[in-house]
Amino acid sequence: MGRHSCCYKQKLRKGLWSPEEDEKLLTHITKYGHGCWSSIPKQAGLQRCGKSCRLRWINYLRPDLKRGTFSQEEENLIIELHAVLGNRWSQIAAQLPGRTDNEIKNLWNSCLKKKLRQSGIDPVTHKPLSEVENGEDSNKIQPTPTEPNLETDNLKPRPASKTTDGSNTRPSDLVGHFQTQQLNYAAAPERPNARLSSSNSNPTHWFTQTSKAFDTNTEFSSNSMMSSSTTLLPPLTTAFLPDSPSMAATYDSRYWVTGGANNNNGFSWGLMENQAEETKWSEYLNNPLLMAAALQNQTPQSLYNMEIKSEPCFLSSSSSSSNTMWQWGQSQNQEQPLQSPDLCGKDNIQRLAAAFGHI
DNA sequence: AAATAGACCAACCGCATAAGC
DNA sequence: CGCTTATGCGGTTGGTCTATT
Numbered sequence: 001m002g003r004h005s006c007c008y009k010q011k012l013r014k015g016l017w018s019p020e021e022d023e024k025l026l027t028h029i030t031k032y033g034h035g036c037w038s039s040i041p042k043q044a045g046l047q048r049c050g051k052s053c054r055l056r057w058i059n060y061l062r063p064d065l066k067r068g069t070f071s072q073e074e075e076n077l078i079i080e081l082h083a084v085l086g087n088r089w090s091q092i093a094a095q096l097p098g099r100t101d102n103e104i105k106n107l108w109n110s111c112l113k114k115k116l117r118q119s120g121i122d123p124v125t126h127k128p129l130s131e132v133e134n135g136e137d138s139n140k141i142q143p144t145p146t147e148p149n150l151e152t153d154n155l156k157p158r159p160a161s162k163t164t165d166g167s168n169t170r171p172s173d174l175v176g177h178f179q180t181q182q183l184n185y186a187a188a189p190e191r192p193n194a195r196l197s198s199s200n201s202n203p204t205h206w207f208t209q210t211s212k213a214f215d216t217n218t219e220f221s222s223n224s225m226m227s228s229s230t231t232l233l234p235p236l237t238t239a240f241l242p243d244s245p246s247m248a249a250t251y252d253s254r255y256w257v258t259g260g261a262n263n264n265n266g267f268s269w270g271l272m273e274n275q276a277e278e279t280k281w282s283e284y285l286n287n288p289l290l291m292a293a294a295l296q297n298q299t300p301q302s303l304y305n306m307e308i309k310s311e312p313c314f315l316s317s318s319s320s321s322s323n324t325m326w327q328w329g330q331s332q333n334q335e336q337p338l339q340s341p342d343l344c345g346k347d348n349i350q351r352l353a354a355a356f357g358h359i
Numbered sequence: 360a361a362a363t364a365g366a367c368c369a370a371c372c373g374c375a376t377a378a379g380c
Numbered sequence: 381c382g383c384t385t386a387t388g389c390g391g392t393t394g395g396t397c398t399a400t401t
Binding site: 014015016017051052055056059060102103106107109110111114 | 365366367368369370371372
Binding site: 015016036037038050051054058087088089090101102105109 | 385386387388389390391394395
C-alpha cells in the first residue's frame with residue numbers, strides 16, 4: 001500500500017516535527033486517544049498524514065517512553081533476542097518496556113553490530129567471524145527430512161528480512177546444526193577478537209543456514225505447530241557478564257543453556273537427557289516464557305520436568321505493548337489461567353516477567 | 360579554523376496484512 | 381470474494397552533531 005492515501009492530498013508537512021506540532025498531537029491524543037490515525041491530523045489541526053502522526057507518537061511522544069542511553073542489560077537483552085528473533089524489531093522492542101523498535105533498530109545498526117564484529121562475532125548469524133569467512137559455503141547443508149515441511153505444516157514463509165548486507169536474519173536462519181563451543185563477546189578494547197573457543201578447537205560448523213523457513217508469527221499463535229515434529233535447534237544464546245566483558249555462547253543441539261555457574265547472569269550449558277528432546281526446541285522458540293526461563297537461570301531439568309505443553313498460557317501484563325509476546329495458544333479463551341503448573345507458578349511468572357522487564 | 364568522516368537519530372518509504380465494504 | 385483503506389513493520393535516507401585530521 002505504501003503511502004497513506006492522505007499523503008497524496010496537498011500540502012502535508014514532512015520532515016522534523018516542530019514543538020507546536022508535538023504539542024497539538026500530544027494534547028489531542030491525551031484528550032481523545034488516538035483512535036483512527038488517519039483522522040487524527042484533521043482533528044488535531046495538523047498538516048501531517050496519519051502515518052506520520054502515529055510514528056511521532058510511538059517513537060517520541062508516548063508518555064511511557066524511556067529516553068536516554070541503553071543500559072548494559074538492555075543491550076545484552078537486545079543481542080540475546082536478536083539472536084533468536086532476527087530483525088524483528090517490534091518483537092524485540094516488546095521485551096524492552098519504554099523502548100521503541102526504531103530506537104532499538106538504530107542502536108543495533110549503529111552500535112551493537114559494530115560491537116559484535118569487534119568481538120569477532122558476525123552480527124547477522126551470531127557466529128564467529130572466522131567461521132563465517134572461512135566456511136560460508138561449506139556450512140550450507142541440505143535441509144533434513146526432520147526439518148519443518150512448510151507445505152505439510154501449512155506454513156508459509158514470509159519474505160526474509162534483508163539486512164543491509166543482503167543476508168537474511170530470520171529466526172529460521174538459526175535452524176541447522178550446532179557445534180558445542182563457547183564464545184567470548186569480549187569488548188574490543190580489552191580483548192579484541194577474543195573468544196572462549198579453546199574448549200573446542202575444531203568447530204566444524206555451528207549452525208548452518210537453511211533455505212527452509214518457518215514463520216515464527218504463525219508459530220507463536222499456532223497450536224498445531226507446537227505439536228509438529230520439527231527438529232528445531234536451540235536458539236542462539238548469549239550473555240554478557242556484567243562484571244566482565246565476556247559473553248558466553250554455546251550452540252549445540254544437545255545442550256541447553258542454564259543458569260550461570262559463576263555469575264548471576266551468566267549461562268552455562270547442561271546436557272539434555274536425550275536427543276529426542278530436540279523436538280522441544282520449537283516450543284522453546286515459540287514460548288517466550290521458556291526463553292525467559294533459560295535466560296533466567298533455569299536448569300534443563302527444571303525446564304523439561306515441567307511438562308511444558310502447548311496449552312494456552314497467558315501472562316497478564318500491565319504493559320500493553322508486550323501482551324502479544326506473552327500470549328500464545330490464542331485459539332482458546334483469552335485470559336485463561338496459566339496452566340503449566342511449574343512454569344506458570346507465581347514465582348516463576350514474576351521471575352520470568354522480570355527477566356523481560358515486565359515487573 | 361576549516362574540512363572531512365563517522366556516529367547517531369528522526370522520519371520517510373514501501374511492503375505485507377488486516378479490516379471494512 | 382475482490383477491492384479499497386488503514387495499520388504495522390522493517391529498511392533506508394538524510395540531517396545534525398561530534399571527533400579527527
